[in-house]
Amino acid sequence: MKFFIDTANLEQIREAAGFGILDGVTTNPSLMAKEGIIEQSTRIKEICAITPTPVSAEVLATDTEPMIEEGIKLSGLAPNVVVKIPMTINGLLATKVLSGRGIKVNVTLIFSAVQALLAAKAGAAYVSPFVGRLDDTGVNGLQVVEEILTIMDNYDFETEVIVASVRHTQHVAGAAIIGADICTIPFAVIKQLSGHPLTDKGLAAFLADHAKIAAH
Numbered sequence: 435m436k437f438f439i440d441t442a443n444l445e446q447i448r449e450a451a452g453f454g455i456l457d458g459v460t461t462n463p464s465l466m467a468k469e470g471i472i473e474q475s476t477r478i479k480e481i482c483a484i485t486p487t488p489v490s491a492e493v494l495a496t497d498t499e500p501m502i503e504e505g506i507k508l509s510g511l512a513p514n515v516v517v518k519i520p521m522t523i524n525g526l527l528a529t530k531v532l533s534g535r536g537i538k539v540n541v542t543l544i545f546s547a548v549q550a551l552l553a554a555k556a557g558a559a560y561v562s563p564f565v566g567r568l569d570d571t572g573v574n575g576l577q578v579v580e581e582i583l584t585i586m587d588n589y590d591f592e593t594e595v596i597v598a599s600v601r602h603t604q605h606v607a608g609a610a611i612i613g614a615d616i617c618t619i620p621f622a623v624i625k626q627l628s629g630h631p632l633t634d635k636g637l638a639a640f641l642a643d644h645a646k647i648a649a650h
């Protein structure tokens with residue numbers, strides 16, 4: 435499974451890239467706003483200078499033609515930009531046009547298997563089901579992802595499934611168990627992934643045992 439980081443914060447992206455396991459970056463207007471960014475072009479270029487991996491940049495337009503124009507501009511910022519388009523009818527039309535021009539599209543705000551099917555048919559390179567927000571409504575988010583994976587497999591779609599809206603390490607484990615292509619993970623959760631209290635306890639005991647014998 436590929437690991438993307440879900441942030442627009444440069445320090446977090448640099449640090450995660452330094453862990454040696456970063457396969458991509460996803461941003462959205464809320465993540466940009468969190469960084470105080472109104473016009474995202476400069477930030478997207480800065481992120482792409484840190485990593486050559488796919489970097490999703492979301493359009494703000496909601497009508498088809500403006501979405502296409504914005505998508506073309508975003509994709510021109512760097513070769514690794516992926517244009518993020520919301521899952522609407524206008525978004526599907528824009529996805530069809532952009533993907534037809536060879537631009538990679540990540541269709542976002544996916545909450546059902548049929549939405550993912552439509553996005554894949556429109557030519558999306560990626561679909562992003564939001565597991566955390568689904569869990570909040572009482573629907574098992576990872577179960578929806580499993581349905582999407584089955585559909586992609588049934589029809590040999592090349593569309594990759596990005597598990598998004600990740601809230602905790604169990605979402606990451608669950609995504610890997612069901613065979614999701616990608617998980618986009620907030621920085622705080624990435625840092626939690628490597629840790630376990632028994633690892634810390636075990637290491638402390640190993641070092642203490644070594645210190646005891648070395649002192650003799």
Ligand code: E4P
Binds near residue numbers: 461464566
């Ligand atoms: C990423 O592509 C999504 O925009 C992001 O994971 C949404 O996460 P949230 O539900 O925590 O806002």
